[in-house]
Amino acid sequence: MKIKKVNIENFKCFRGKFTLDFNEGVNILVGNNEAGKSTILEAIHLALSGLLNGRYLRKELSQYLFNNPVVNKYIRRINRGLECPLPYILIEVYFTGEDNAKLEGNGNSEKSKSQGVSFKIQFDENYKNEYEELIKTELHTLPIEYYKIEWKSFAREAITARSIPLKSVLIDSSSNRFQNGSDIYISKIIKDNLDDKQKAGISQAYRKVKDIFMKEDSVKDINKKLNDTSQISSKSVKVSIDLSTKDAWETSLMTYLDEVPFHQIGKGEQCIIKTNLALAHKKSEEANLILIEEPENHLSHSKLNEFVKKITAKCSEKQIIISTHNSFVANKLGLENLILLNNQKQTRLSDLDPSTFDFFKKLPGYETLRLILSKKAILVEGDCDELIVQKAYMKSHDGRLPIADGIDVISVKLTFERFLKIAKQIDKKVAVVTDNDGNVKALEDKYAKYIGGDSSICTFYDSVIDSGDLKIGDKKFNYNTLEPKLLKANSLKRFNKIFSTNYDEIDDMHKYMKHNKTDCALMLFETSKKVDYPEYIKEVIEWCDEE
Structure with missing residues (x-):
């Protein structure tokens, strides 16, 4: 099963409806900054996994996911006493390949009989009365607290990521998000490679570290001093290792390479390691779709050549969607796969007349x-x-x-x-x-x-x-x-x-x-x-x- 096309409405930089068709093999998205390349990858991954930036969106709803001009127009009209429907976000992913009755129907914006999924962020009618009272006052922001997520197949059945046979993995090697010194992206990849028994084992080992830490004489002295001199509370005050959740180890452990903390090695090496890990772990093996964000980041020409070869070799049977600014990446993966984006318009070099296409291929x-x-x-x-x-x-x-x-x-x-x-x-x-x-x-x-x-x-x-x-x-x-x-x-x-x-x-x-x-x-x-x-x-x- 592969992606045939995606419809995106009012998500981030996309105002109104934007539709993009895909090849079953390699697809290369090229456009200037703010053209929407990253947003397309995020939208597809969100509709297939429910995840945005590695977190479930249900807990991360924000006004800033919506197209800003759409939100501003809504607020202006409402504050002027004019009728205006609440903004919504819609992402529809259409599939091609083997038939799946659970995904097939006309529950899409085109009302066409197709296989696919719909991910919609919209107003929850259960809050209608509260909302009507709210708009009697002046609004400054979108009332996101009244919104819900509706995730359905085109057969109009509620779904989760488990229900979707098409699996995706999003590789953003340029992302450097750290928590307590640990790179969140690489920590998540390593976590995904562990089974439940291994996770339990590392959690227990981490707790033993706490016991050893608390038995140290210097730590005992510090905690005694805190209790003797502190007026913070009548309760006991002490310093310890964070064990507030069973998975606390995830954000506290640091990845090392040759005894060097991961975030201290070169950016280019970080990119290669993250991508290789992502392509190697079990979720990538299960995935039909590989989404790659600007693989050229921080890489020399020779490293980039090696890197692109590895991507194409490991993903030969998968559908790949890559965003890039790099002419080498575009040429290496085939100009016939190039999708040019500008002002929410698209074209492909392969759509040009044969003589023009041949000219640009040379x-x-x-x-x-x-x-x-x-x-x-x-x-x-x-x-x-x-x-x-x-x-x-x-x-x-x-x-x-x-x-x-x-x-x-x-x-x-x-x-x-x-x-x-x-x-x-x-x-x-x-x-x-x-x-x-x-x-x-x-x-x-x-x-x-x-x-x-x-x-x-x-x-x-x-x-x-x-x-x-x-x-x-x-x-x-x-x-x-x-x-x-x-x-x-x-x-x-x-x-x-x-x-x-x-x-x-x-x-x-x-x-x-x-x-x-x-x-x-x-x-x-x-x-x-x-x-x-x-x-x-x-x-x-x-x-x-x-x-």
Whole structure:
């Protein structure tokens, strides 16, 4: 049994309904921070296990699980005396594979006959009268005390994790939560590997430690002094080891590696050990679904290579969902498995037309992820254009590079349309900076299907067509590329100073800049002298500052 798709409503960053389909094998979630990658993994694991951050959610209900804009809208409307339904969270996981009558029915938001489970956090009607009294006063928070969890199969039967044949294990190797110096995540993994007899044995051994501790003369002296001098209570006061619960040892014992406390070893080694333990313990062996949160954290390239091989080898028969920012992970596990997330929209490289998909499969993946993970992207024709756009941005932004503000300038040569197909599908804000090459109409026609309307794609070019008599060899010189436009915006005298040249004719400078494109771009990028930029370059810099 595998996951076919998940529906998520109003959970954390997801406002309204979000649906995501999955492959039966490997699925790679890629998106910027706040795109919802981690939330998707958490939602799936919650609906299958009832656990969030390793704890049963029934005891951990919080307003902050709900989408914040949804909650704020509810509070505003209620306080204005307007009707507004209480917010709810719904997570539905649809299954595919062997039939299971106990899970099959139309008890889902789509009313379709399917196999799956529904996990809903909603208002408990038993508190209706109390709630109606409450909203007569001003609300500042969601009345979470009136909420309940409804966990059912699509057959509308109440379920628990035991009832669900599809088991999941969530591996978050980046998590470093400590309690009394012990890493909670690794402690839980080790606990899961122990049977009941072993747990009882370690609990008894831990109690013996208390007896030995309390018999120490120094401890006896301390407790006697506390009782003799303390006015805290009429009752006996003493220090001891925590044995308030039968499982107190879980949060008190520390894991060591080669005599070094676990939390003192390198972060990369921690990631590898946690993941290997999680993949090896019995719950992982039982699990059909492996959820992995950013496996690249703290790992060198060579360690990451070894790490990815181990994941794929150990989970070859399982369904895997991985979130990542790393192009190597994406490429290693297959770009055909890539799911791109942006603004609650999704696309897959495999959904693109075959020629575009083949194009991106041949790339190392770096440029693809740069486009996806940026706040905004500026696509330019070449490395020289990239340097000039970055320098123009720095001029008006206190010397900051665009990337410092989440804006990535990417050289795509003449493959603009390949990148724009992705940008359009995920609604990414993208600017195309290009030469007009003496034919504005052809340029407008080329990009017509990507711009206009509510498109987030804009094009920037010089609408003026320049001409001249210069020839280089047998070819007419193109006066409508970046270098001639830069020279036109400045002066021959200024560029002679920047380039340390001594040309008297404009066309001589044109020839110099054409034959030394990269050197000229570097000198313009590094110069402290004043440089003016063509209008279309200024316009794209203004676009960067728009919301």
